[in-house]
Amino acid sequence: MACRIGELVLGCREPEVLARFWCEVLDFVVLGREEDGSMEIGPREGFGGPQPTLFLSRRDEPEKGKSRLHIDVNATDRDQDAELERLLKLGARPADIGQTGQEQWHVLADPEGNEFCLLKARLNPL
Structure with missing residues (x-):
């Protein structure tokens, strides 16, 4: 059996700002919020559907180097x-x-x- 992408993770300083942007771009909704401010957004049917969700992982500092995603x-x-x-x-x-x-x-x-x-x-x- 093969794998399939369920979630993409993007490190960011302001998950709220990116959530608003990507929800509008992709017609996604907020699916969950973590205590540290991280957020998961995705299609209305939620995690496990035909499209992967996007997890916006809060980071105080951007990762060094160019994003590979x-x-x-x-x-x-x-x-x-x-x-x-x-x-x-x-x-x-x-x-x-x-x-x-x-x-x-x-x-x-x-x-x-x-x-x-x-x-x-x-x-x-x-």
């Missing part, structure tokens, strides 16, 4: 340009990682600077 997102109900505009209004900002400008995706950063990409292909909502 990179999230790619796809719009489900609009084209890429409209979704880019929505993400920028939510607080994402363009990130330069050496793109040529010919890519079919946009590299962005969330409010704490974690890079993610908005891909061109549109996916069906679950």
Whole structure:
């Protein structure tokens, strides 16, 4: 039997801020809160469904070096340009990682600077 991703963990200084951002981006809800301020967000059906949850692990100091986790997102109900505009209004900002400008995706950063990409292909909502 194979494994499947149930949860992605992202270290951050302000879980509340990232929870608001990623809940809006992914149409997730807050599933739980820890005493230290860490939070788990995910689809309304909760942990164990078809999508992994995102655990925002509170850290006082960012981890040294570049984050090795990179999230790619796809719009489900609009084209890429409209979704880019929505993400920028939510607080994402363009990130330069050496793109040529010919890519079919946009590299962005969330409010704490974690890079993610908005891909061109549109996916069906679950």
